[in-house]
Amino acid sequence: MHGQVVSGKQVGRTLGFPTANLSLLPPHPRLEQGVYGVTLLWNGQTHAGVMNVGRRPTFHDGVQISHEVHLFEWDGDLYGACVYVDVHFYVRPEMAFFDLTQLQKQIERDVNSVKAAFRLSGQKGRTSRAEQEAMIGL
Numbered sequence: 691m692h693g694q695v696v697s698g699k700q701v702g703r704t705l706g707f708p709t710a711n712l713s714l715l716p717p718h719p720r721l722e723q724g725v726y727g728v729t730l731l732w733n734g735q736t737h738a739g740v741m742n743v744g745r746r747p748t749f750h751d752g753v754q755i756s757h758e759v760h761l762f763e764w765d766g767d768l769y770g771a772c773v774y775v776d777v778h779f780y781v782r783p784e785m786a787f788f789d790l791t792q793l794q795k796q797i798e799r800d801v802n803s804v805k806a807a808f809r810l811s812g813q814k815g816r817t818s819r820a821e822q823e824a825m826i827g828l
Contacts, residue, residue, distance in 0.1 A: 691718070691719045691757075691774070691777070692714070692715055692773065693712040693714040693715050693757070693775075694712070694772050694773075695710045695711065695712060695768040695771050696711050696712070696769070697769060698711035702760060705790065705793065707794075707801070709758035709759055710760075710761065710768045712758070712759065712773070712775070715772075719777070721743045722780070723743055723744035723755070724742075724780060724782055724783040725740060725742050725743075725780075725781040725783075726740070726741045726781060727740060727777075727778045727779045728759060728775050729778065730761060730775050731773065731775075731776070732768065732771055732773045732774075733771075738761070739760050739764075740759070740760050740762075740797075740801055741758065741759045741760075741775065741777070742757075742758045742784065743755060748786050748787045748790075760797070762801070762805060778807075779807065781800055
């Protein structure tokens with residue numbers, strides 16, 4: 691899938707997990723609402739991360755489905771950038787949490803789970819397109 695990074699509500703940033711909020715371009719993928727292990731391609735580099743797809747039930751503010759990607763080992767600005775996201779695996783369904791502390795702890799577990807899965811598969815936090823293609827045998 692691909693889309694443009696747009697400004698969000700900055701909630702992820704306040705929890706210590708800033709996200710790239712995507713405005714998807716057609717065709718739109720049909721994904722279950724939930725959390726996924728992903729890689730994001732931008733500017734010739736691939737970055738591993740975790741993506742939430744859903745309506746943000748903890749905040750009771752989402753009618754539209756959102757696609758929010760938190761990148762590992764990332765400290766930069768993607769606002770306005772057109773990026774490509776590859777979905778590698780499903781982690782869990784989207785859930786509502788009682789408070790932000792519960793949400794923050796679950797995001798931390800999700801991040802650790804996805805990082806471990808990428809380590810097991812040989813995927814690094816950042817790879818060039820050529821390195822990624824070599825890993826999958828192209």
